[in-house]
Amino acid sequence: MSRKTVEARSFLPLCRRPYSSTARLCQHPRPATAPKQHPHLAQIRDNVELYEHNAVVRNYHGHKDIPRKVAENVRKMTTLDHRLNGPRHTLKELQKQMNATAADKSEIIAQMRELRAGVSTLEDQREKLDAETRAMALSLPNLTSSETPTDGEPRLRTYINYDPESPPKYSNSADHSVIGERLGILDFSSASVASGWGFYYLLKEAALLEQALVQYALSVAMKHGWSVVAPPSLVYSHVAVACGFQPRDQNDEQQIWQVAQPAKDAGKPTRSLAATAEISLAGMHAGKSLPENQLPVKLVGSSRCFRAEAGARGVDTKGLYRVHEFTKVEMFAWTDCPAPTGGLPEESSWVQSSTQVFDEMVGIQVEILSSLGLPCRILEMPSSDLGASAYRKIDIEAMFPSRKKRDGGWGEVTSASICTDYQSRKLDTRILEMSGSKKKFAHTVNGTAMAIPRVLAAVLENGWREEDGCVIIPEVLRAYMGGMEKIGPR
Incomplete structure (x- = not known):
C-alpha cells in the first residue's frame, strides 16, 4: 500500500447514548484528589508547525489552529511574568523597610497597597491565560511515530x-x-x-x-x-x-x-x-x-x-x-x-x-x-x-x-x-x-x-x-x- 512522504517531522513529543443527559466528560469537575495535569507547553511553543501538521494527519482538523494559539499565550504569560518581576521585587524591599523602621509607616503601606492591587490584576490575567492555554494544549492528540503511515491507509x-x-x-x-x-x-x-x-x-x-x-x-x-x-x-x-x-x-x-x-x-x-x-x-x-x-x-x-x-x-x-x-x-x-x-x-x-x-x-x-x-x-x-x-x-x-x-x-x-x-x-x-x-x-x-x-x-x-x-x-x-x-x- 502507498505511503506519502511526511511533510513535517512526524514523531515524538508527543456517548452516543449516555445514562444521563449531562455535559461532555471534559467539562465535568475533577475531584480534589485528581492528579495535576502537565501539558508540554514549551514543546508546543517551539514546534508549532509540527503540531499543526500532526493535527491534520491525525484527523483533528478542528484543532489545527490550537498550537499557534498555545504558543501565543505562552509568550503572553512570559511577558506577564516579566511585568510582575519589578513590582514583586519592590514589594519585598518595602516589606524590609516596614520591618526595619519604627517611624511612621503610612506612606510605605500606601505604596504597598497600590503595588499589590496592580500585582493582583496581573496575576489574575496570568491565571486565566494559564488555564485557557493548558485546556487547549490538553485537547491536542499525541504526536506520531515515524513508523505510522500518514496517507490514511494501513x-x-x-x-x-x-x-x-x-x-x-x-x-x-x-x-x-x-x-x-x-x-x-x-x-x-x-x-x-x-x-x-x-x-x-x-x-x-x-x-x-x-x-x-x-x-x-x-x-x-x-x-x-x-x-x-x-x-x-x-x-x-x-x-x-x-x-x-x-x-x-x-x-x-x-x-x-x-x-x-x-x-x-x-x-x-x-x-x-x-x-x-x-x-x-x-x-x-x-x-x-x-x-x-x-x-x-x-x-x-x-x-x-x-x-x-x-x-x-x-x-x-x-x-x-x-x-x-x-x-x-x-x-x-x-x-x-x-x-x-x-x-x-x-x-x-x-x-x-x-x-x-x-x-x-x-x-x-x-x-x-x-x-x-x-x-x-x-x-x-x-x-x-x-x-x-x-x-x-x-x-x-x-x-x-x-x-x-x-x-x-x-x-x-x-x-x-x-x-x-x-x-x-x-x-x-x-x-x-x-x-x-x-x-x-x-x-x-x-x-x-x-x-x-x-x-x-x-x-x-x-x-x-x-x-x-x-x-x-x-x-x-x-x-x-x-x-x-x-x-x-x-
Whole structure:
C-alpha cells in the first residue's frame, strides 16, 4: 500500500447514548484528589508547525489552529511574568523597610497597597491565560511515530495462518450469529427485550468458551511475566479523558457511557463505565512515582467493558462484532524513557523501552491468535485512525467468513498502542530515578490480549463444519472446557 512522504517531522513529543443527559466528560469537575495535569507547553511553543501538521494527519482538523494559539499565550504569560518581576521585587524591599523602621509607616503601606492591587490584576490575567492555554494544549492528540503511515491507509505487515495466494474456502452459512442460534448457544432476541440492541446472552458451550478464552489469554500473558489484576469497571470521567477517550471534534458524540448522579450530588465529579480496562489500569498509578529499577511494570487484567458504539444498526453490526457490553483481557504497561533534555528528543532512544514492551505485546497477541488457528493479518495503522493518546498503533484483524462481502472478510480483534507520555502527563505518573533527584514522566503501552465477543465469533465461523453441524474447538482451549472437542451434535 502507498505511503506519502511526511511533510513535517512526524514523531515524538508527543456517548452516543449516555445514562444521563449531562455535559461532555471534559467539562465535568475533577475531584480534589485528581492528579495535576502537565501539558508540554514549551514543546508546543517551539514546534508549532509540527503540531499543526500532526493535527491534520491525525484527523483533528478542528484543532489545527490550537498550537499557534498555545504558543501565543505562552509568550503572553512570559511577558506577564516579566511585568510582575519589578513590582514583586519592590514589594519585598518595602516589606524590609516596614520591618526595619519604627517611624511612621503610612506612606510605605500606601505604596504597598497600590503595588499589590496592580500585582493582583496581573496575576489574575496570568491565571486565566494559564488555564485557557493548558485546556487547549490538553485537547491536542499525541504526536506520531515515524513508523505510522500518514496517507490514511494501513500498511500490511504480515499474515498469520493465512496464505493470500491460496485462501481457504468458507461455507456460505458460516455466520456466527446463525451458527450460535442454530446450536442454541447465542441468544440475541431475549437480550434485546431485557437490555436492548447490542446486548446478548452466551449460553451453554458459548458461556464456557468465553471463560476458556479469558483463562487462556491470562495464561499466555502470565507465561511472559505479566502480573494479573482485576480492575474496577467504574472510573472517574476525568481519568477516561486523560487516557484519550475524548471526541475529536465538539460535534462528535462520546463513546463513553456516563453514570447518572442523584440530584444531591449535582456538581460533584462524575463517573463513567470503563470502555476498556486500559482506563482503570492507567489510573492505578495516577499521582504516583514508579521506582526506575522496577520498570517496566506489566499488568494484564480481565474486565467487563461498556461502549456506546457509534453507527446505526445493520449488517455491519450484526451479532457479536459490535456490542455495548463485553469481556476483554487487556495488557497495560509503564516503561522507562530517557531524561528530557529540552526540545524534541531523538525518537529511537526516547521510545526504546516502550517499543520493546510494545513488540512483546504484539508477540503475545500473535501467539494467542496463531494457536487458536485463526487466519489473521497484522496492520500498521495510519495516523488518521489513531485515537488521541496513541503515538503508534498495530491492529490484528481476523478473517470472518460472514463479512467476505464487506471489508474482504477482515475484522479487528486486537490492537496495541504506544502512548509515550501522553497519558502519564495527564495522570501525573512519574519515574523516580535511582538518584532520587529527578522525576520523569513514564511512558504507557496498552494492548488487547483477548476481545472475547469478536474472537468467539471468529472461532465459531472458522471452526464451523457445515456437513457435521458442529464447531471444532481449538485444541489449546479444550483443557479449559473439560476436554470438549466440538460444539454441536454429540
